[in-house]
Amino acid sequence: MKVKFKLRETKTSPDIRKMPLVVILGPTASGKSALGVALAKKFNGEVVSADSRQIYRGLDVGTGKITPKEMQGIPHHLLNIADPRKQCTVAEYAKEARRAIAGIYKRGRIPFIVGGTGFYIDAVARGAIYPKVPPNRALRKILGKLAPATLLHRLQKLDPERSKTIDQKNPRRLIRALEIIKATKKSIAPIIIGAPYNTIFIAIRRDPQELRRRIQRAVVRHIDRGLLKETKHLIRSGISRKRLADLGIGYRSAVERVDGKISRAQLIGKYVAGDWRYAKRQMTWLRRYPDIHPVTTGNSVNSRRGKRWDQKSPVETTVFGPNSNGVHWIRNKTEAAGLIKNFVNRDQKAVPRKR
Incomplete structure (x- = not known):
């Protein structure tokens, strides 16, 4: 389905508040990237990454960064744009993401934000502003x-x-x-100024046992694809071991393996355990998202091993948005595509074309 939009120009700036933005959320190893590509292909979209580690250059294997082959020709933004020696702030990310989204709209396409970094997604899709505090x-x-x-x-x-x-x-x-x-003198709560776009959120939720198996397979795949070689290269390029430890459990554990402090089996164990903790934190954040309402799913989640998003995989997906009544549970990509089709068709009618 090819959907094209034109911005309604004003004297100050384009009217983006009615423009559709699709956000695909979920814990690590849940299949966000593949779903993002599949839906972007179907709906004439481009992907904007919302991953706090994949934004850095050279951090490919250890972050599970999508490969050019896996992109299937879909343009991806905000990958490999930051120096890993320096911290990329939420404000810096949000500025670049908004710029990328504006460019996607100008090309008449739909932006798909794909990622699991809550701060990044909140800043762009919800207009969250975090306190600016200088280092002490x-x-x-x-x-x-x-x-x-x-x-x-x-x-x-x-x-x-x-x-x-x-x-x-x-x-x-x-x-x-x-x-x-x-x-x-207060908790780290952002100021929410309101969603700058008309956003629909799709949240992937997998059975915990299946998610843990996927994490295990992803960890082994990262190691087999050259995690240790990549870690050694990053160290030689001048990135400190301390900085690598800050860039995730994968690099933190890989440094220990490179230094001979742990075995391969211990590397896998620490990496899997760390990613599982990270996934649970992501799910905790997702459950507290204001648009989500608690739903009892029973035994409805029963994912099959080896299924991909381009097949009818019974992966449970939550879809929620500013105009939705409660939560829609989507069993596969086809149902998600149907919901997005209705969403973008509605917004296409709502946005006047430039005359």
Whole structure:
């Protein structure tokens, strides 16, 4: 289905509030990238990545970055645009994402945001603004001497909600969270200024056992495809071991393997356990998303091994949006496509074409 849009120009800026934006969410290894490509192909779209690690150049294997072959000719944005030596902030990501989305609209296509980084998605799709707090070097020096468990305990006391979604093994993120709380005297809650686009959200939810198996397979695949070689190259290029540890459990564990501190089996075990913790944090964030309503699914999730999004796989998917009544449970790509078709057709009628 080919859908084309034209922006209604005003004296100040294009009217984007009625333009459709599709957001595909889900935990790591759930199949977001494949679904994004399939739907973007069907609806004349382009993909905007919302992954806080895939945004960096050179972090390919360890982040499970989609390959050119897997893209199937669909343009992908916000991959490989940042220097891994420096932290890319939420504000920087949001600025680039909005620029990419504007370009997609100008080409008459539909943007699909695909990813699992909640801060990124909130900033773009919900208009979330996070507090700008400059680094507190003195505080960082003090907190840097504490173990992650101690930092987490402090965060749990000050901001219980944030402690559930943060990387609990990552001292840099824990210290930053405490730094913001100390500066603002309140929890790390964004200011929501309202959705700048007319957005529909599709959230993939898999059976926990199946998701864990998918994580296991993904970890082994990353190692077989050259995770250790990539890690060595990143170290030789000047990225510190400490920085690599901040870039995810995969690189954190790979550094230990490269240094001879753990075996291959231990690498796999730590990597799988870390990604599983990350997936649970992502699901926790997803459950607290304001548009989601709790639904009892019973035993309706029964994914089959080896199925892909271009087949009728009984993967359970939640679809919710600003104009939806509750939650729609989508069993496969075909049903998701039907919902998006209705969504974009409605918005195509709502947006006046430029005369």
